[in-house]
Every structure is written in structure tokens, then in C-alpha cells.
Amino acid sequence: MVRLLRCLQMESERNAHRYILATVAVVGLLYLGFNLYYGSLRLEPNTWNSRPAKMIDHLYETDPELKAVHDRMVAEAESLSPDVTIVTAYYNLGKLNKGGMFGSYTPDRYKRWMSVFGRIDNPLIVFTDSPDIIDIFTSLRAGFPDEKTKIVPLNRTKLWSFSLAPEIKKVYSQPGYPKYDPNTVNENYSCVMHAKFELVNKVIKEKMFNTKYITWLDIGLFRAVISEKHKFPISVPADFDENKIAYSQQKSFQSHLTPFQIILEDRIWVGGAMFLGRPEVLFVYTQDYMRSVEQLLSLNMMSTDQQVIYIMYQPGFAYTPRVEIQTYTTHSSDDWFYLGYAIKEMWEMRIRRTVSVLKFMQTLL
Ligand SMILES: *[C@@H]1O[C@H](CO)[C@@H](O)[C@H](O)[C@H]1NC(C)=O
Numbered sequence: 001m002v003r004l005l006r007c008l009q010m011e012s013e014r015n016a017h018r019y020i021l022a023t024v025a026v027v028g029l030l031y032l033g034f035n036l037y038y039g040s041l042r043l044e045p046n047t048w049n050s051r052p053a054k055m056i057d058h059l060y061e062t063d064p065e066l067k068a069v070h071d072r073m074v075a076e077a078e079s080l081s082p083d084v085t086i087v088t089a090y091y092n093l094g095k096l097n098k099g100g101m102f103g104s105y106t107p108d109r110y111k112r113w114m115s116v117f118g119r120i121d122n123p124l125i126v127f128t129d130s131p132d133i134i135d136i137f138t139s140l141r142a143g144f145p146d147e148k149t150k151i152v153p154l155n156r157t158k159l160w161s162f163s164l165a166p167e168i169k170k171v172y173s174q175p176g177y178p179k180y181d182p183n184t185v186n187e188n189y190s191c192v193m194h195a196k197f198e199l200v201n202k203v204i205k206e207k208m209f210n211t212k213y214i215t216w217l218d219i220g221l222f223r224a225v226i227s228e229k230h231k232f233p234i235s236v237p238a239d240f241d242e243n244k245i246a247y248s249q250q251k252s253f254q255s256h257l258t259p260f261q262i263i264l265e266d267r268i269w270v271g272g273a274m275f276l277g278r279p280e281v282l283f284v285y286t287q288d289y290m291r292s293v294e295q296l297l298s299l300n301m302m303s304t305d306q307q308v309i310y311i312m313y314q315p316g317f318a319y320t321p322r323v324e325i326q327t328y329t330t331h332s333s334d335d336w337f338y339l340g341y342a343i344k345e346m347w348e349m350r351i352r353r354t355v356s357v358l359k360f361m362q363t364l365l
């Protein structure tokens with residue numbers, strides 16, 4: 001009897017072992033499948049990037065402001081650092097209906113995300129009209145030399161982008177206009193998206209930078225790493241074409257979409273949270289963007305920057321952009337912030353490699 005019980009017990013232990021092994025094998029296979037699937041997506045060719053860059057040199061003759069930017073870049077070629085100046089802004093719009101089931105985007109949430117700016121080791125320019133944001137950024141940047149940070153108080157009432165609010169509100173109030181909250185519902189959200197381009201243009205025009213490259217970063221871009229502690233720099237991404245503007249690509253580009261279709265279906269091509277380029281190219285790009293906004297408004301249409309950019313690169317759109325976009329993507333359809341994280345990762349991999357080489361050399365001593 002005892003022996004029989006022992007036998008049964010051993011049998012059930014063996015079953016438990018088998019069960020655990022089977023579970024581990026199934027989970028392992030699923031994980032392998034997941035990795036193989038997303039790995040294989042990366043092999044997809046990026047046909048968009050095979051488009052040749054458009055040159056802007058001929059524009060120097062007709063655009064004195066652009067010519068001035070270019071002349072400065074040439075004259076200071078030796079003294080400008082190969083760094084990237086980061087431009088960002090915060091304009092409080094109250095609680096935004098974004099984030100789906102994870103709750104809305106509140107001012108407190110944006111403030112938590114800002115903490116990463118205390119670790120980004122780049123020249124930084126911040127525009128805001130909130131005194132508390134000025135205080136937050138002043139203390140966040142205390143660990144860097146003063147000249148690395150410019151906090152610029154700028155009332156939204158002084159901006160072209162916010163001056164469009166009444167007109168955008170009218171567009172959004174048309175009967176039957178699509179209702180994607182906040183994109184096509186909150187006129188101020190649309191305005192603050194257009195402000196990115198206006199502010200980058202201002203930084204370039206008013207010579208507020210001393211580097212060879214400039215990037216726009218949304219406050220929330222590095223939200224995934226707010227718990228880390230180390231400093232890191234943003235540099236120019238791998239294989240960057242100096243005559244294009246770098247963006248993360250969220251979905252592949254479909255041409256022959258009408259402007260209204262893009263807005264009606266809330267379509268996405270590139271993620272608007274970060275773009276990077278040379279000052280001359282960015283100057284032309286931001287001009288093109290602002291002209292496209294005005295073009296769209298004249299057609300009684302509007303949404304956020306992501307739809308405006310998608311629309312302006314449609315071959316059928318009335319305004320043709322004068323510079324090309326270079327996209328960075330893993331083709332996973334979740335690459336909103338890929339460009340920023342790929343740049344950060346590139347730097348961290350180099351650090352890890354240096355550390356292990358140093359350790360190896362220590363063992364030789
Ligand atoms: C911005 O300007 C408007 C209009 O001049 C004024 O009412 C408002 O108080 C200003 N805001 C800030 C934060 O200074």
C-alpha cells in the first residue's frame with residue numbers, strides 16, 4: 001500500500017516536471033516566434049529612403065533668410081560643434097484626452113516625463129509660458145554648464161501657430177468633421193503641434209544655436225526611460241543623409257491618399273515626436289510645413305503635424321516640399337519614438353564595448 005502510494009507520488013512528481021518542461025518549451029517557442037517575426041520585419045526593404053535627396057542650394061538666390069543661415073554655417077564651419085542642439089517646448093493645454101485605456105495626459109504626467117531632460121547631455125532650448133516649467137527646467141539642468149541650456153519665456157499669444165486657433169476651431173466645428181480627440185477636436189492641440197516647426201524655424205533664424213545639427217524633441221519622447229539615472233547624449237543617427245530630415249516611421253507610406261482621407265482615417269506615416277537635420281535643410285523644411293498648414297486651412301481642413309506631413313508628401317498635394325524625409329523604422333508598426341531610442345542605444349552599446357575592453361586590459365596588468 002505504502003509502496004503504491006509512493007509510486008503514485010513519484011508519478012505525479014514526474015507529471016509536474018513534464019508539465020513545467022512543456023510550459024517552458026511552449027513559452028520559449030512563443031518568444032522565439034515573436035523575435036523571429038519582429039526580426040524578419042526589420043529585413044523589409046525601406047523603399048521610401050531610396051528616393052534621392054533634394055538639393056536646396058539654388059534657393060539661396062531667392063531666399064535671403066536661408067542665404068543668411070547658409071552663410072553663417074559656412075563662415076562658422078570650423079567653430080560650430082558637431083553636436084545636436086535640442087529644441088523643445090511646453091504649453092499647458094490642461095488635461096488631454098490621449099493615452100486611451102492608460103488614462104489621459106495631465107500636466108503632472110508631462111512633468112514626470114520632463115525629468116529625462118536632466119540627463120540629456122546636449123545644448124537645449126526650451127520654450128514655455130508657464131513659470132513653474134521655467135523653475136522645473138532650471139533645476140533639472142543644474143548639473144550642466146549654464147551655457148548648455150536656454151530657457152526662453154515665450155507667450156503663446158506671440159506665436160503664429162496659436163494665432164490659427166480660431167480658424168482651426170472653425171474647421172473642427174464643420175458639421176460631419178471627423179472627431180478624433182484631441183487631433184481633430186481640440187484646436188489648441190493642433191496649434192501646439194504646428195508650434196514645433198515655428199520654434200525650430202525661429203531658433204535657426206535668430207541664431208540661437210551653435211551646433212551643426214538641430215533636433216526637435218517632444219517632452220514625452222524619452223518617457224520609457226524616466227527611471228534610469230545616467231546621462232546620455234543625442235547624436236546624429238547612423239547612415240544619416242545630411243540633405244534630408246530624419247524621422248521615425250510608424251507605418252509605410254501609401255500614396256494617392258487625399259488630404260481629407262488622411263484626416264478622416266487619422267492616418268499616420270512618420271511619428272511627429274522627433275525630427276533632426278542640418279539647419280539649412282530644417283529651415284526649408286519648417287517653411288514648407290508652415291505653408292502646407294496654411295494651404296490645408298484654405299481648404300477648410302486640419303489635424304495634427306502627423307497628418308499634415310503625410311498630406312504634404314502626397315504627390316497630389318498642391319504644395320510640393322523642397323526637401324526629403326529619411327525614415328528610421330523596424331517596420332513593427334510601433335516605432336513612434338524609434339529614432340530617439342536607436343540613437344540612445346547606439347551610444348550605450350559603444351559605452352558597453354569600451355567598458356569591456358577596459359576590463360580586458362585591466363586583466364592584462
Ligand atoms: C500672455 O499674453 C496674454 C495677452 O497679452 C496675457 O493675458 C497672458 O497673461 C500672458 N500669459 C503669460 C503667462 O504671461
Ligand SMILES: *[C@@H]1O[C@H](CO)[C@@H](O)[C@H](O)[C@H]1NC(C)=O
Pocket residue numbers: 185186187188
Ligand atoms: C484653447 O485655448 C483658449 C485660450 O486659452 C481657450 O479659451 C479654449 O477654451 C481652449 N480650447 C480648448 C478646446 O480647450
